[in-house]
Amino acid sequence: MDRIIRPVTRQLLRPRPRYPFAIPRTAHSQRLYSMKHSAPQLKDQSLFIEKSYINGEWVDAKSGETFEVYDPATGKLIGTCPELDTSDVETAIQAASEAFPKFRTTLGRERARMLRRWYDLMMENADDLAKLITWENGKPLADARGEVNYAASFFEWFSEEAPRTYGDTIPASVPGNRVMTIKQPVGVCGLITPWNFPAAMITRKIGPALAAGCTVVAKSPQETPFTANAIAELAHRAGIPKGVVNFVTSSKNTPAVGELITTHPEVRKVSFTGSTNVGRILGKQSASTIKKVSWELGGNAPFIVFDDVEDLDAAVTGAINSKFRSSGQTCVCANRIYVQDGVYKEFAERFAQKVKDFKLGGGFEDGITHGPVIHERAVNKAHDHVQDAISKGAEIVIGGQRATALGPNFYHPTVLTGMSKDMLLASEETFGPVAGLFPFKTEKEVVDLANHAEVGLAGYFFSGNVRRIFRVAEALEVGMVGVNTGLISDVASPFGGVKQSGFGREGSKYGIDEFMTIKSITFGGMSQPLQE
Numbered sequence: 001m002d003r004i005i006r007p008v009t010r011q012l013l014r015p016r017p018r019y020p021f022a023i024p025r026t027a028h029s030q031r032l033y034s035m036k037h038s039a040p041q042l043k044d045q046s047l048f049i050e051k052s053y054i055n056g057e058w059v060d061a062k063s064g065e066t067f068e069v070y071d072p073a074t075g076k077l078i079g080t081c082p083e084l085d086t087s088d089v090e091t092a093i094q095a096a097s098e099a100f101p102k103f104r105t106t107l108g109r110e111r112a113r114m115l116r117r118w119y120d121l122m123m124e125n126a127d128d129l130a131k132l133i134t135w136e137n138g139k140p141l142a143d144a145r146g147e148v149n150y151a152a153s154f155f156e157w158f159s160e161e162a163p164r165t166y167g168d169t170i171p172a173s174v175p176g177n178r179v180m181t182i183k184q185p186v187g188v189c190g191l192i193t194p195w196n197f198p199a200a201m202i203t204r205k206i207g208p209a210l211a212a213g214c215t216v217v218a219k220s221p222q223e224t225p226f227t228a229n230a231i232a233e234l235a236h237r238a239g240i241p242k243g244v245v246n247f248v249t250s251s252k253n254t255p256a257v258g259e260l261i262t263t264h265p266e267v268r269k270v271s272f273t274g275s276t277n278v279g280r281i282l283g284k285q286s287a288s289t290i291k292k293v294s295w296e297l298g299g300n301a302p303f304i305v306f307d308d309v310e311d312l313d314a315a316v317t318g319a320i321n322s323k324f325r326s327s328g329q330t331c332v333c334a335n336r337i338y339v340q341d342g343v344y345k346e347f348a349e350r351f352a353q354k355v356k357d358f359k360l361g362g363g364f365e366d367g368i369t370h371g372p373v374i375h376e377r378a379v380n381k382a383h384d385h386v387q388d389a390i391s392k393g394a395e396i397v398i399g400g401q402r403a404t405a406l407g408p409n410f411y412h413p414t415v416l417t418g419m420s421k422d423m424l425l426a427s428e429e430t431f432g433p434v435a436g437l438f439p440f441k442t443e444k445e446v447v448d449l450a451n452h453a454e455v456g457l458a459g460y461f462f463s464g465n466v467r468r469i470f471r472v473a474e475a476l477e478v479g480m481v482g483v484n485t486g487l488i489s490d491v492a493s494p495f496g497g498v499k500q501s502g503f504g505r506e507g508s509k510y511g512i513d514e515f516m517t518i519k520s521i522t523f524g525g526m527s528q529p530l531q532e
């Protein structure tokens, strides 16, 4: 893959894709971008932006400080982004706050059109967005393309929800009263998201926020700010009014920026996706001003295969999809794979065979099925889980080592058998390409094991018995269950967890409610007789 930026002059001469109305362009897109780094060849190189987006402008940190972002596959510098501090983010919050009174009064239909334009622009620029995702996150290009579709689907979906934020009329229990409710936008929202889905985690929050009539300050992850910035540029081109969406970047200042967002009185809602530990900190901070909050936190998903599975190959494929998607770095990845005694051996053989066929490498290389993990700490965590399991009696079927020849962030996809509940992998989210297969005997035993976790995001099982399907789906302590499938992510389906995986639901018909409040209006003296 040619990863050298085209000569700037050719870029400027090239006709730009036009949207069927005048696209406002930022100063950024006129300027010559830096030639100092190698980069994938984007069709529209002006989507690669080393700035933050505040009040409709691309800006630097007032301090002039920046932080560096590296390609996890090659270790090469991608570029730099502004190291915003609290005074910069205060400006973003003020911009969102000033934009709110006007934006909240726009018609749902107008907001629908804005979101639809943003969706269309994401789809028009899908190849470039996918390249940016692969570049800074490492996932294979085909997966990145899938993420762009998924991410854009939240704008499409919530463009359809925006005009339909209905209230109720409610029969009062007080004589003469009439009660109705209206739904109103909660206000300025602070959104904080992780690197594992550089596009989708952001759009899953901004889509419903804007549909509801809120304005936002989104803090993008320090590992993957460039995808977020490209999405911000598309917001600009889609005509989202200035101040309505603000994208801020920070690395070492993140805790201070997070504290500002979660304690600022003008911010009325915080929605965070990330680890349970950071969620706990943000939760405490948000309590200071009693914000409305949504927490999409860590998982440790059980994946159960019962002896009565109808199609063992489908269960193997489901487990592969669930475990190894994004090299094991999704919050809904299977972390503990429980297989009943009667099919354990056969399942393990077929599962390991599929993993042998994986091709590990840089996400831009042809034929690659799995890329690097995000950084060396992630490799170390995966390896620690493997070493811990081996020291407690597990066996390596395949993998179990760093793939050092490819680079420091690569780990061989690994399958372990003979797992037991005292191993680290049973209680901690690995967030890496390590599959541990745990044998079990009974339904009761496995449901107890599955529920023996502080978190409860997703759970999966394969069974051909309809009574068992209902029993187990209802008994699992998780927010999302996959029955005879390993893939549950869908804009139409409510996404979220229970226990220490957090609360709130994203996507679906429920997602917009996280950004609205219900106001009841009671009318008194309404039961007079008809006038003669």
Ligand SMILES: NC(=O)c1ccc[n+]([C@@H]2O[C@H](COP(=O)([O-])OP(=O)(O)OC[C@H]3O[C@@H](n4cnc5c(N)ncnc54)[C@H](O)[C@@H]3O)[C@@H](O)[C@H]2O)c1
Pocket: 192, 193, 194, 195, 196, 201, 219, 220, 221, 222, 254, 255, 256, 257, 258, 259, 273, 274, 275, 276, 278, 279, 281, 282, 295, 296, 297, 298, 299, 330, 331, 332, 429, 431, 457, 496, 497, 501
């Ligand atoms: N439930 C979900 O929908 C979901 C989705 C994706 C990822 N996750 C979870 O996210 C974790 C992986 O992502 P991660 O390692 O980037 O998580 P993380 O919690 O370290 O970071 C997530 C985001 O929070 C920011 N952050 C970190 N410390 C902060 C602070 N003190 N104040 C404000 N912001 C702060 C980071 O910059 C990043 O943008 C996993 O646990 C995974 O399960 C959950």
Ligand SMILES: O=CCCC(=O)O
Pocket: 196, 197, 329, 330, 331, 332, 489, 495
């Ligand atoms: O990593 C968490 C989100 C994954 C998804 O939405 O499928």
